[in-house]
Amino acid sequence: MALTRIPRDHNLTYGLVESLGQLIVTGEFDAKAFPTEGELSRQHGTSRSVTREAVKMLTAKGLLQARPRQGTSVTPEAQWNLLDPDVLRWLLERKFSLRLLAEFTEMRLAIEPAAARLAARRADPDAVARIRDGLRRMVAAGLGDEEPVTADIAFHTAILAATGNRFYAQLDPLINTALRISIRFTNRVKGRAAGIAGHEEVLDAIAAGDAERAGLAMHALLSEVLELIEAAAAHPGAGARRPVRRAS
Amino acid sequence: MALTRIPRDHNLTYGLVESLGQLIVTGEFDAKAFPTEGELSRQHGTSRSVTREAVKMLTAKGLLQARPRQGTSVTPEAQWNLLDPDVLRWLLERKFSLRLLAEFTEMRLAIEPAAARLAARRADPDAVARIRDGLRRMVAAGLGDEEPVTADIAFHTAILAATGNRFYAQLDPLINTALRISIRFTNRVKGRAAGIAGHEEVLDAIAAGDAERAGLAMHALLSEVLELIEAAAAHPGAGARRPVRRAS
DNA sequence: CTCCGACATATTATATGATTATTATTCTCA
DNA sequence: TGAGAATAATAATCATATAATATGTCGGAG
Secondary structure, three states, X not given: OOOOOOOOOOOHHHHHHHHHHHHHHOOOOOOOOOOOHHHHHHHXXXXXXXXXXXXXXXXXXXXXXXXXXXXXXXXXXXHOOOOOHHHHHHHHHHOOOHHHHHHHHHHHHHHHHHHHHXXXXXXXHHHHHHHHHHHHHHHHHHOOOOOXXXXXXXXXXXXXXXXXXXXXXXXXXXXXXXXXXXXXXXXXXXXXXXXXXXXXXXXXHHHHOOHHHHHHHHHHHHHHHHHHHHXXXXXXXXXXXXXXXXXX | OOOOOOOOOOXXXXXXXXXXXXXXXOOOOOOOOOOOXXXXXXXXXXXXXXXHHHHXXXXXXXXXXXXXXXXXXXXXXXXXXXXXXXXXXXXXXXXXXXXXXHHHHHHHHHHXXXXXXXXXXXXXXXHHHHHHHHHHHHHHHHOOOOOHHHHHHHHHHXXXXXXXXXXXXXXXXXXXXXXXXXXXHHHHHHOOOOOHHHHHHHHHHHHOOOHHHHHHHXXXXXXXXXXXXXXXXXXXXXXXXXXXXXXX
Protein backbone atom coordinates (compact mmCIF):
# COMPACT_ATOMS: atom_id res chain seq x y z
CA MET A 1 0.00 0.00 0.00
CA ALA A 2 2.87 2.34 -0.71
CA LEU A 3 1.83 5.85 -1.50
CA THR A 4 2.63 6.55 -5.10
CA ARG A 5 5.47 8.99 -4.85
CA ILE A 6 4.07 12.19 -6.17
CA PRO A 7 6.68 14.49 -7.67
CA ARG A 8 7.15 17.38 -5.32
CA ASP A 9 6.47 20.18 -7.79
CA HIS A 10 7.70 22.35 -5.03
CA ASN A 11 10.26 24.68 -6.42
CA LEU A 12 10.42 28.28 -7.40
CA THR A 13 9.82 27.65 -11.08
CA TYR A 14 6.61 25.68 -10.66
CA GLY A 15 5.44 28.15 -8.06
CA LEU A 16 5.97 31.00 -10.46
CA VAL A 17 4.18 29.12 -13.23
CA GLU A 18 1.21 28.72 -10.95
CA SER A 19 1.15 32.36 -9.92
CA LEU A 20 1.56 33.71 -13.41
CA GLY A 21 -0.87 31.20 -14.89
CA GLN A 22 -3.55 32.32 -12.48
CA LEU A 23 -2.80 35.98 -13.02
CA ILE A 24 -2.98 35.55 -16.78
CA VAL A 25 -6.28 33.70 -16.92
CA THR A 26 -7.88 36.15 -14.52
CA GLY A 27 -7.08 38.89 -16.97
CA GLU A 28 -4.54 40.68 -14.84
CA PHE A 29 -2.63 41.79 -17.91
CA ASP A 30 -5.55 42.70 -20.15
CA ALA A 31 -5.01 46.37 -19.55
CA LYS A 32 -1.35 46.74 -18.76
CA ALA A 33 1.40 45.08 -20.72
CA PHE A 34 2.95 41.86 -19.50
CA PRO A 35 6.06 42.66 -17.47
CA THR A 36 9.47 42.36 -18.98
CA GLU A 37 11.87 39.67 -17.91
CA GLY A 38 13.66 41.93 -15.48
CA GLU A 39 10.47 43.31 -14.01
CA LEU A 40 9.09 39.83 -13.40
CA SER A 41 12.28 38.84 -11.63
CA ARG A 42 12.10 41.84 -9.36
CA GLN A 43 8.38 41.59 -8.69
CA HIS A 44 8.50 37.93 -7.74
CA GLY A 45 11.94 37.90 -6.23
CA THR A 46 13.17 35.15 -8.51
CA SER A 47 16.27 34.92 -10.61
CA ARG A 48 16.12 35.48 -14.31
CA SER A 49 16.66 31.77 -14.95
CA VAL A 50 13.60 30.81 -12.97
CA THR A 51 11.62 33.58 -14.56
CA ARG A 52 12.58 32.63 -18.07
CA GLU A 53 11.89 28.95 -17.48
CA ALA A 54 8.46 29.72 -16.07
CA VAL A 55 7.69 31.94 -19.04
CA LYS A 56 8.79 29.17 -21.37
CA MET A 57 6.45 26.70 -19.69
CA LEU A 58 3.55 29.10 -20.05
CA THR A 59 4.54 29.62 -23.66
CA ALA A 60 4.35 25.87 -24.17
CA LYS A 61 0.80 25.97 -22.85
CA GLY A 62 -0.08 28.72 -25.27
CA LEU A 63 -0.63 31.48 -22.74
CA LEU A 64 2.38 33.62 -23.64
CA GLN A 65 4.46 34.53 -26.62
CA ALA A 66 7.76 36.36 -26.64
CA ARG A 67 9.72 38.25 -29.23
CA PRO A 68 12.80 40.42 -28.93
CA ARG A 69 12.22 44.12 -28.67
CA GLN A 70 8.47 43.55 -28.54
CA GLY A 71 8.53 41.81 -25.21
CA THR A 72 6.49 38.99 -23.80
CA SER A 73 2.74 39.22 -24.17
CA VAL A 74 -0.36 37.26 -23.30
CA THR A 75 -1.68 35.48 -26.37
CA PRO A 76 -5.29 35.99 -27.44
CA GLU A 77 -7.52 33.72 -25.40
CA ALA A 78 -8.45 31.68 -28.46
CA GLN A 79 -4.89 30.36 -28.56
CA TRP A 80 -4.81 29.17 -24.98
CA ASN A 81 -4.56 25.44 -24.72
CA LEU A 82 -7.80 24.84 -22.82
CA LEU A 83 -7.16 21.13 -23.06
CA ASP A 84 -4.08 21.46 -20.91
CA PRO A 85 -5.02 20.33 -17.40
CA ASP A 86 -3.24 23.25 -15.77
CA VAL A 87 -4.89 25.85 -17.95
CA LEU A 88 -8.35 24.41 -17.43
CA ARG A 89 -7.75 24.19 -13.70
CA TRP A 90 -6.64 27.81 -13.49
CA LEU A 91 -9.70 28.90 -15.40
CA LEU A 92 -12.19 26.87 -13.44
CA GLU A 93 -10.68 27.59 -10.05
CA ARG A 94 -9.64 31.18 -10.48
CA LYS A 95 -12.02 32.50 -13.05
CA PHE A 96 -15.05 30.34 -12.56
CA SER A 97 -17.97 31.05 -14.84
CA LEU A 98 -21.08 29.08 -15.50
CA ARG A 99 -20.54 29.74 -19.17
CA LEU A 100 -17.20 27.96 -19.22
CA LEU A 101 -18.51 25.10 -17.13
CA ALA A 102 -21.45 24.75 -19.50
CA GLU A 103 -19.18 24.68 -22.51
CA PHE A 104 -17.02 22.02 -20.97
CA THR A 105 -20.03 19.94 -20.02
CA GLU A 106 -21.23 20.30 -23.57
CA MET A 107 -17.98 18.67 -24.66
CA ARG A 108 -18.33 15.93 -22.08
CA LEU A 109 -21.78 15.35 -23.54
CA ALA A 110 -20.09 14.45 -26.80
CA ILE A 111 -17.19 12.49 -25.34
CA GLU A 112 -18.51 10.44 -22.49
CA PRO A 113 -21.50 8.77 -24.14
CA ALA A 114 -19.18 7.75 -26.95
CA ALA A 115 -16.76 6.46 -24.34
CA ALA A 116 -19.53 4.46 -22.71
CA ARG A 117 -20.43 2.94 -26.07
CA LEU A 118 -16.81 1.96 -26.71
CA ALA A 119 -16.48 0.60 -23.22
CA ALA A 120 -19.56 -1.56 -23.73
CA ARG A 121 -18.06 -2.97 -26.89
CA ARG A 122 -14.57 -3.57 -25.56
CA ALA A 123 -14.42 -3.68 -21.81
CA ASP A 124 -12.84 -6.82 -20.43
CA PRO A 125 -13.96 -8.20 -17.06
CA ASP A 126 -11.21 -6.34 -15.20
CA ALA A 127 -12.23 -3.01 -16.68
CA VAL A 128 -15.87 -3.66 -15.85
CA ALA A 129 -14.81 -4.54 -12.34
CA ARG A 130 -13.05 -1.21 -11.99
CA ILE A 131 -16.16 0.63 -13.15
CA ARG A 132 -18.27 -1.38 -10.75
CA ASP A 133 -15.85 -0.55 -7.97
CA GLY A 134 -16.28 3.13 -8.71
CA LEU A 135 -20.01 2.78 -8.39
CA ARG A 136 -19.64 0.79 -5.18
CA ARG A 137 -17.56 3.58 -3.76
CA MET A 138 -20.19 6.12 -4.75
CA VAL A 139 -22.75 4.20 -2.81
CA ALA A 140 -20.38 3.88 0.12
CA ALA A 141 -19.68 7.59 -0.07
CA GLY A 142 -23.36 8.20 0.49
CA LEU A 143 -22.78 6.56 3.86
CA GLY A 144 -19.88 8.86 4.63
CA ASP A 145 -17.06 6.40 4.04
CA GLU A 146 -15.38 8.53 1.41
CA GLU A 147 -15.64 11.84 -0.29
CA PRO A 148 -18.38 11.46 -2.90
CA VAL A 149 -16.51 13.47 -5.52
CA THR A 150 -13.57 11.11 -5.48
CA ALA A 151 -15.77 8.10 -6.02
CA ASP A 152 -17.70 9.75 -8.82
CA ILE A 153 -14.44 10.64 -10.51
CA ALA A 154 -13.25 7.06 -10.20
CA PHE A 155 -16.38 5.90 -11.97
CA HIS A 156 -15.95 8.21 -14.92
CA THR A 157 -12.21 7.61 -15.10
CA ALA A 158 -12.72 3.86 -15.23
CA ILE A 159 -15.06 4.20 -18.18
CA LEU A 160 -12.65 6.43 -20.07
CA ALA A 161 -9.88 3.93 -19.45
CA ALA A 162 -12.07 1.04 -20.56
CA THR A 163 -12.36 2.48 -24.06
CA GLY A 164 -8.82 1.38 -24.80
CA ASN A 165 -8.47 4.68 -26.65
CA ARG A 166 -5.60 6.87 -25.51
CA PHE A 167 -7.37 10.10 -26.40
CA TYR A 168 -10.36 9.33 -24.26
CA ALA A 169 -8.11 8.25 -21.44
CA GLN A 170 -6.23 11.51 -21.87
CA LEU A 171 -9.32 13.50 -21.00
CA ASP A 172 -9.24 12.00 -17.55
CA PRO A 173 -7.38 14.78 -15.73
CA LEU A 174 -9.49 17.41 -17.46
CA ILE A 175 -12.75 15.77 -16.54
CA ASN A 176 -11.46 15.25 -13.05
CA THR A 177 -10.84 18.90 -12.33
CA ALA A 178 -14.04 19.94 -14.02
CA LEU A 179 -16.03 17.27 -12.24
CA ARG A 180 -14.67 18.45 -8.93
CA ILE A 181 -15.96 21.93 -9.65
CA SER A 182 -19.11 20.72 -11.31
CA ILE A 183 -20.19 18.47 -8.48
CA ARG A 184 -19.43 21.09 -5.90
CA PHE A 185 -21.77 23.31 -7.85
CA THR A 186 -24.60 20.95 -8.78
CA ASN A 187 -24.73 19.71 -5.22
CA ARG A 188 -25.29 23.20 -3.96
CA VAL A 189 -28.06 23.79 -6.44
CA LYS A 190 -30.07 20.64 -6.03
CA GLY A 191 -28.71 18.08 -3.63
CA ARG A 192 -27.20 15.29 -5.66
CA ALA A 193 -27.67 15.95 -9.33
CA ALA A 194 -27.54 12.58 -10.98
CA GLY A 195 -28.64 9.81 -8.70
CA ILE A 196 -26.99 6.49 -8.21
CA ALA A 197 -29.67 4.91 -10.35
CA GLY A 198 -28.47 6.60 -13.50
CA HIS A 199 -24.93 5.43 -12.88
CA GLU A 200 -26.16 1.91 -12.29
CA GLU A 201 -27.90 1.96 -15.63
CA VAL A 202 -24.65 2.91 -17.32
CA LEU A 203 -22.73 0.17 -15.60
CA ASP A 204 -25.37 -2.48 -16.37
CA ALA A 205 -25.39 -1.59 -20.03
CA ILE A 206 -21.61 -1.70 -20.26
CA ALA A 207 -21.44 -5.00 -18.42
CA ALA A 208 -24.10 -6.38 -20.77
CA GLY A 209 -22.16 -5.16 -23.77
CA ASP A 210 -25.11 -3.05 -24.86
CA ALA A 211 -23.34 -0.09 -26.45
CA GLU A 212 -26.46 1.78 -27.47
CA ARG A 213 -28.03 1.66 -24.03
CA ALA A 214 -24.75 2.60 -22.35
CA GLY A 215 -24.42 5.65 -24.56
CA LEU A 216 -27.97 6.75 -23.96
CA ALA A 217 -27.70 6.28 -20.21
CA MET A 218 -24.50 8.32 -20.03
CA HIS A 219 -26.08 10.94 -22.23
CA ALA A 220 -29.02 11.22 -19.89
CA LEU A 221 -26.71 11.59 -16.93
CA LEU A 222 -24.78 14.45 -18.45
CA SER A 223 -27.81 16.13 -19.96
CA GLU A 224 -29.17 16.51 -16.49
CA VAL A 225 -25.96 18.15 -15.32
CA LEU A 226 -25.91 20.48 -18.29
CA GLU A 227 -29.50 21.49 -17.71
CA LEU A 228 -28.75 22.33 -14.11
CA ILE A 229 -25.86 24.51 -15.14
CA GLU A 230 -27.81 26.26 -17.86
CA ALA A 231 -30.77 26.83 -15.58
CA ALA A 232 -28.48 28.41 -13.03
CA ALA A 233 -26.94 30.59 -15.70
CA ALA A 234 -30.39 31.80 -16.61
CA HIS A 235 -31.25 32.61 -13.00
CA PRO A 236 -28.16 34.21 -11.56
CA GLY A 237 -28.17 34.60 -7.82
CA ALA A 238 -30.19 31.46 -7.15
CA GLY A 239 -27.11 29.66 -5.90
CA ALA A 240 -24.54 31.79 -4.12
CA ARG A 241 -21.64 32.30 -6.46
CA ARG A 242 -18.36 31.28 -4.93
CA PRO A 243 -16.12 34.32 -4.89
CA VAL A 244 -12.86 34.06 -6.76
CA ARG A 245 -10.13 33.80 -4.20
CA ARG A 246 -6.88 35.32 -5.24
CA ALA A 247 -3.57 33.84 -4.27
CA SER A 248 -2.25 35.82 -1.35
CA MET B 1 -5.19 41.08 -46.83
CA ALA B 2 -2.15 41.25 -44.60
CA LEU B 3 -0.65 37.91 -43.77
CA THR B 4 -1.19 37.25 -40.11
CA ARG B 5 2.25 37.66 -38.71
CA ILE B 6 3.29 34.21 -37.70
CA PRO B 7 5.81 34.16 -34.88
CA ARG B 8 9.09 33.02 -36.26
CA ASP B 9 9.69 30.12 -33.86
CA HIS B 10 13.14 30.18 -35.23
CA ASN B 11 15.54 30.10 -32.38
CA LEU B 12 17.71 27.55 -30.70
CA THR B 13 15.25 26.79 -27.93
CA TYR B 14 12.31 25.99 -30.19
CA GLY B 15 14.59 24.03 -32.46
CA LEU B 16 15.78 21.93 -29.56
CA VAL B 17 12.21 21.40 -28.39
CA GLU B 18 11.35 20.08 -31.83
CA SER B 19 14.34 17.76 -31.99
CA LEU B 20 13.90 16.39 -28.52
CA GLY B 21 10.14 16.09 -28.89
CA GLN B 22 10.57 13.98 -31.97
CA LEU B 23 13.29 11.87 -30.40
CA ILE B 24 11.16 11.25 -27.33
CA VAL B 25 8.00 10.18 -29.13
CA THR B 26 9.93 7.90 -31.43
CA GLY B 27 11.15 6.05 -28.37
CA GLU B 28 14.78 7.05 -28.66
CA PHE B 29 15.17 6.97 -24.89
CA ASP B 30 13.17 3.85 -24.14
CA ALA B 31 16.33 1.84 -23.64
CA LYS B 32 18.94 4.31 -22.56
CA ALA B 33 18.39 6.94 -19.94
CA PHE B 34 17.54 10.47 -20.94
CA PRO B 35 20.75 12.52 -21.10
CA THR B 36 21.71 14.76 -18.29
CA GLU B 37 21.61 18.51 -18.64
CA GLY B 38 25.30 18.74 -19.40
CA GLU B 39 25.22 15.89 -21.90
CA LEU B 40 22.32 17.48 -23.78
CA SER B 41 24.19 20.75 -23.99
CA ARG B 42 27.25 19.06 -25.40
CA GLN B 43 25.35 16.81 -27.80
CA HIS B 44 23.31 19.64 -29.29
CA GLY B 45 25.87 22.35 -28.97
CA THR B 46 23.61 24.60 -26.95
CA SER B 47 24.17 26.39 -23.70
CA ARG B 48 22.71 25.08 -20.51
CA SER B 49 20.14 27.88 -20.52
CA VAL B 50 18.51 26.91 -23.79
CA THR B 51 18.79 23.27 -22.87
CA ARG B 52 17.02 23.82 -19.60
CA GLU B 53 14.34 25.98 -21.18
CA ALA B 54 13.66 23.37 -23.84
CA VAL B 55 13.42 20.68 -21.20
CA LYS B 56 10.99 22.83 -19.25
CA MET B 57 8.77 23.26 -22.29
CA LEU B 58 8.69 19.53 -22.83
CA THR B 59 7.94 19.11 -19.15
CA ALA B 60 4.98 21.44 -19.58
CA LYS B 61 3.73 19.17 -22.34
CA GLY B 62 4.03 16.17 -20.09
CA LEU B 63 6.83 14.43 -21.95
CA LEU B 64 9.57 14.86 -19.36
CA GLN B 65 9.97 15.08 -15.63
CA ALA B 66 13.06 16.16 -13.74
CA ARG B 67 14.20 15.75 -10.19
CA PRO B 68 17.50 16.60 -8.58
CA ARG B 69 20.02 13.82 -8.33
CA GLN B 70 17.66 11.49 -10.16
CA GLY B 71 17.97 13.27 -13.44
CA THR B 72 15.50 14.02 -16.19
CA SER B 73 13.44 11.16 -17.55
CA VAL B 74 10.78 10.53 -20.15
CA THR B 75 7.39 10.18 -18.49
CA PRO B 76 5.27 7.10 -19.13
CA GLU B 77 3.42 7.52 -22.38
CA ALA B 78 0.08 7.65 -20.60
CA GLN B 79 1.06 11.00 -19.14
CA TRP B 80 1.93 12.62 -22.44
CA ASN B 81 -0.42 15.40 -23.32
CA LEU B 82 -1.76 13.96 -26.56
CA LEU B 83 -4.10 16.90 -26.84
CA ASP B 84 -1.20 19.27 -27.21
CA PRO B 85 -0.90 20.13 -30.90
CA ASP B 86 2.87 19.71 -30.89
CA VAL B 87 2.78 16.32 -29.23
CA LEU B 88 0.13 15.00 -31.58
CA ARG B 89 2.01 16.36 -34.54
CA TRP B 90 5.25 14.70 -33.47
CA LEU B 91 3.46 11.43 -33.00
CA LEU B 92 1.58 11.48 -36.28
CA GLU B 93 4.48 12.76 -38.35
CA ARG B 94 7.37 10.94 -36.76
CA LYS B 95 5.79 7.82 -35.38
CA PHE B 96 2.84 7.28 -37.62
CA SER B 97 0.70 4.29 -36.84
CA LEU B 98 -2.68 3.31 -38.13
CA ARG B 99 -3.60 2.48 -34.58
CA LEU B 100 -3.06 6.02 -33.37
CA LEU B 101 -4.83 7.50 -36.36
CA ALA B 102 -7.75 5.18 -35.75
CA GLU B 103 -7.94 6.18 -32.12
CA PHE B 104 -7.92 9.84 -33.01
CA THR B 105 -10.58 9.34 -35.65
CA GLU B 106 -12.62 7.52 -33.05
CA MET B 107 -12.50 10.67 -30.96
CA ARG B 108 -13.41 12.85 -33.92
CA LEU B 109 -16.37 10.52 -34.35
CA ALA B 110 -17.58 11.64 -30.96
CA ILE B 111 -16.69 15.32 -31.29
CA GLU B 112 -17.54 16.38 -34.79
CA PRO B 113 -21.10 15.07 -35.08
CA ALA B 114 -21.83 16.82 -31.80
CA ALA B 115 -20.22 19.94 -33.21
CA ALA B 116 -22.38 19.70 -36.29
CA ARG B 117 -25.48 19.42 -34.11
CA LEU B 118 -24.48 22.47 -32.11
CA ALA B 119 -23.66 24.37 -35.25
CA ALA B 120 -27.10 23.58 -36.68
CA ARG B 121 -28.71 24.92 -33.53
CA ARG B 122 -26.61 28.04 -33.20
CA ALA B 123 -24.87 29.02 -36.39
CA ASP B 124 -25.58 32.56 -37.51
CA PRO B 125 -25.62 33.41 -41.23
CA ASP B 126 -21.97 34.46 -41.18
CA ALA B 127 -20.87 31.18 -39.70
CA VAL B 128 -22.93 29.24 -42.20
CA ALA B 129 -21.35 31.32 -44.94
CA ARG B 130 -17.91 30.35 -43.76
CA ILE B 131 -18.84 26.68 -43.80
CA ARG B 132 -20.31 27.08 -47.25
CA ASP B 133 -17.14 28.77 -48.38
CA GLY B 134 -15.12 25.80 -47.16
CA LEU B 135 -17.27 23.50 -49.24
CA ARG B 136 -17.00 25.78 -52.25
CA ARG B 137 -13.23 25.64 -51.93
CA MET B 138 -13.34 21.85 -51.75
CA VAL B 139 -15.21 21.79 -55.03
CA ALA B 140 -12.80 24.28 -56.53
CA ALA B 141 -9.91 22.18 -55.28
CA GLY B 142 -11.23 19.31 -57.33
CA LEU B 143 -10.54 21.54 -60.31
CA GLY B 144 -6.99 22.15 -59.17
CA ASP B 145 -7.43 25.68 -57.89
CA GLU B 146 -6.22 24.86 -54.41
CA GLU B 147 -4.83 22.06 -52.37
CA PRO B 148 -7.78 19.85 -51.44
CA VAL B 149 -6.54 19.25 -47.90
CA THR B 150 -6.57 22.94 -47.08
CA ALA B 151 -10.14 23.34 -48.24
CA ASP B 152 -11.30 20.27 -46.37
CA ILE B 153 -9.68 21.59 -43.23
CA ALA B 154 -11.39 24.94 -43.69
CA PHE B 155 -14.74 23.17 -43.84
CA HIS B 156 -14.22 21.27 -40.62
CA THR B 157 -12.70 24.26 -38.87
CA ALA B 158 -15.65 26.44 -39.76
CA ILE B 159 -18.05 23.95 -38.22
CA LEU B 160 -16.04 23.72 -35.02
CA ALA B 161 -15.99 27.50 -34.80
CA ALA B 162 -19.73 27.71 -35.46
CA THR B 163 -20.47 25.79 -32.26
CA GLY B 164 -19.65 28.86 -30.22
CA ASN B 165 -18.00 26.48 -27.78
CA ARG B 166 -14.37 27.23 -26.99
CA PHE B 167 -13.48 23.59 -26.35
CA TYR B 168 -14.67 22.46 -29.73
CA ALA B 169 -12.91 25.37 -31.36
CA GLN B 170 -9.79 24.37 -29.45
CA LEU B 171 -9.69 21.04 -31.20
CA ASP B 172 -9.11 22.82 -34.46
CA PRO B 173 -5.31 22.60 -34.61
CA LEU B 174 -5.42 18.98 -33.52
CA ILE B 175 -7.92 18.01 -36.16
CA ASN B 176 -5.97 19.99 -38.69
CA THR B 177 -2.76 18.08 -38.28
CA ALA B 178 -4.57 14.79 -38.07
CA LEU B 179 -6.69 15.59 -41.07
CA ARG B 180 -3.59 16.43 -43.05
CA ILE B 181 -2.19 13.00 -42.30
CA SER B 182 -5.52 11.29 -42.55
CA ILE B 183 -6.40 12.66 -45.98
CA ARG B 184 -2.95 11.94 -47.30
CA PHE B 185 -3.57 8.38 -46.24
CA THR B 186 -7.19 7.84 -47.22
CA ASN B 187 -6.50 9.32 -50.63
CA ARG B 188 -3.77 6.80 -51.23
CA VAL B 189 -6.00 3.94 -50.26
CA LYS B 190 -9.12 4.80 -52.19
CA GLY B 191 -9.06 8.01 -54.13
CA ARG B 192 -11.16 10.53 -52.24
CA ALA B 193 -12.64 8.98 -49.16
CA ALA B 194 -15.70 11.00 -48.39
CA GLY B 195 -17.17 12.60 -51.45
CA ILE B 196 -18.40 16.12 -51.83
CA ALA B 197 -21.96 14.87 -51.55
CA GLY B 198 -21.53 13.89 -47.91
CA HIS B 199 -20.16 17.30 -47.06
CA GLU B 200 -23.02 18.99 -48.86
CA GLU B 201 -25.46 17.02 -46.76
CA VAL B 202 -23.80 18.29 -43.61
CA LEU B 203 -23.91 21.87 -44.79
CA ASP B 204 -27.53 21.67 -45.87
CA ALA B 205 -28.61 20.28 -42.54
CA ILE B 206 -26.72 22.96 -40.63
CA ALA B 207 -28.10 25.71 -42.84
CA ALA B 208 -31.59 24.31 -42.32
CA GLY B 209 -31.04 24.20 -38.57
CA ASP B 210 -31.69 20.46 -38.55
CA ALA B 211 -29.38 19.34 -35.75
CA GLU B 212 -30.24 15.67 -35.92
CA ARG B 213 -29.60 15.39 -39.62
CA ALA B 214 -26.39 17.38 -39.39
CA GLY B 215 -25.07 15.08 -36.69
CA LEU B 216 -25.96 11.97 -38.63
CA ALA B 217 -24.41 13.26 -41.82
CA MET B 218 -21.18 14.14 -40.10
CA HIS B 219 -21.20 10.80 -38.37
CA ALA B 220 -21.54 9.05 -41.68
CA LEU B 221 -18.66 11.02 -43.11
CA LEU B 222 -16.29 10.09 -40.32
CA SER B 223 -17.46 6.52 -40.06
CA GLU B 224 -16.34 6.02 -43.61
CA VAL B 225 -12.91 7.40 -42.80
CA LEU B 226 -12.61 5.23 -39.72
CA GLU B 227 -13.61 2.15 -41.66
CA LEU B 228 -10.95 2.84 -44.26
CA ILE B 229 -8.32 3.16 -41.59
CA GLU B 230 -9.40 0.04 -39.77
CA ALA B 231 -9.56 -1.94 -42.97
CA ALA B 232 -6.03 -0.88 -43.80
CA ALA B 233 -4.89 -1.83 -40.33
CA ALA B 234 -6.34 -5.29 -40.88
CA HIS B 235 -4.59 -5.68 -44.21
CA PRO B 236 -1.12 -4.29 -43.73
CA GLY B 237 0.84 -3.81 -46.89
CA ALA B 238 -2.17 -2.95 -49.01
CA GLY B 239 -1.20 0.68 -49.07
CA ALA B 240 2.50 1.37 -48.99
CA ARG B 241 3.39 2.56 -45.54
CA ARG B 242 5.15 5.86 -45.56
CA PRO B 243 8.52 5.37 -43.92
CA VAL B 244 9.27 7.39 -40.85
CA ARG B 245 11.74 10.03 -41.82
CA ARG B 246 14.11 11.04 -39.10
CA ALA B 247 15.32 14.58 -38.68
CA SER B 248 18.76 14.82 -40.15
C1' DC C 1 22.10 -9.24 10.95
C1' DT C 2 19.30 -5.18 10.67
C1' DC C 3 18.37 -0.60 11.14
C1' DC C 4 19.61 4.16 11.44
C1' DG C 5 22.20 8.20 10.78
C1' DA C 6 26.23 10.75 8.95
C1' DC C 7 28.45 11.66 4.94
C1' DA C 8 29.73 11.69 -0.02
C1' DT C 9 28.05 12.50 -4.60
C1' DA C 10 25.53 13.41 -8.73
C1' DT C 11 22.17 16.11 -10.66
C1' DT C 12 18.90 19.55 -11.05
C1' DA C 13 17.70 24.25 -9.24
C1' DT C 14 18.94 28.89 -8.71
C1' DA C 15 21.54 33.11 -9.27
C1' DT C 16 24.13 36.57 -11.88
C1' DG C 17 26.74 39.04 -15.33
C1' DA C 18 27.95 39.63 -20.01
C1' DT C 19 27.20 39.31 -24.89
C1' DT C 20 24.48 38.74 -29.13
C1' DA C 21 20.46 38.81 -32.18
C1' DT C 22 16.25 40.73 -33.46
C1' DT C 23 13.20 44.26 -34.55
C1' DA C 24 10.25 48.49 -33.60
C1' DT C 25 11.11 53.19 -33.62
C1' DT C 26 13.34 57.30 -34.74
C1' DC C 27 16.20 59.99 -37.39
C1' DT C 28 18.53 61.51 -41.50
C1' DC C 29 18.93 62.71 -45.93
C1' DA C 30 17.75 62.87 -50.65
C1' DT D 1 7.59 62.29 -48.87
C1' DG D 2 9.98 58.18 -48.70
C1' DA D 3 13.84 55.13 -48.28
C1' DG D 4 17.42 53.82 -45.78
C1' DA D 5 20.45 54.24 -41.73
C1' DA D 6 21.10 54.68 -36.88
C1' DT D 7 19.20 53.77 -32.33
C1' DA D 8 17.46 51.42 -28.62
C1' DA D 9 14.77 48.00 -26.15
C1' DT D 10 14.11 43.41 -25.42
C1' DA D 11 14.48 38.62 -25.55
C1' DA D 12 17.97 35.08 -26.67
C1' DT D 13 22.15 33.10 -25.65
C1' DC D 14 26.32 32.05 -23.23
C1' DA D 15 29.21 31.20 -19.26
C1' DT D 16 30.00 30.33 -14.52
C1' DA D 17 29.17 29.89 -9.76
C1' DT D 18 26.51 28.36 -5.77
C1' DA D 19 22.55 26.02 -3.50
C1' DA D 20 19.26 22.39 -2.84
C1' DT D 21 17.99 17.71 -2.98
C1' DA D 22 17.76 12.92 -3.63
C1' DT D 23 20.30 8.65 -3.55
C1' DG D 24 23.69 5.56 -2.38
C1' DT D 25 27.45 4.14 0.94
C1' DC D 26 29.38 2.94 4.98
C1' DG D 27 30.00 2.49 9.81
C1' DG D 28 28.22 1.70 14.19
C1' DA D 29 24.55 0.79 17.64
C1' DG D 30 21.30 -2.44 19.06
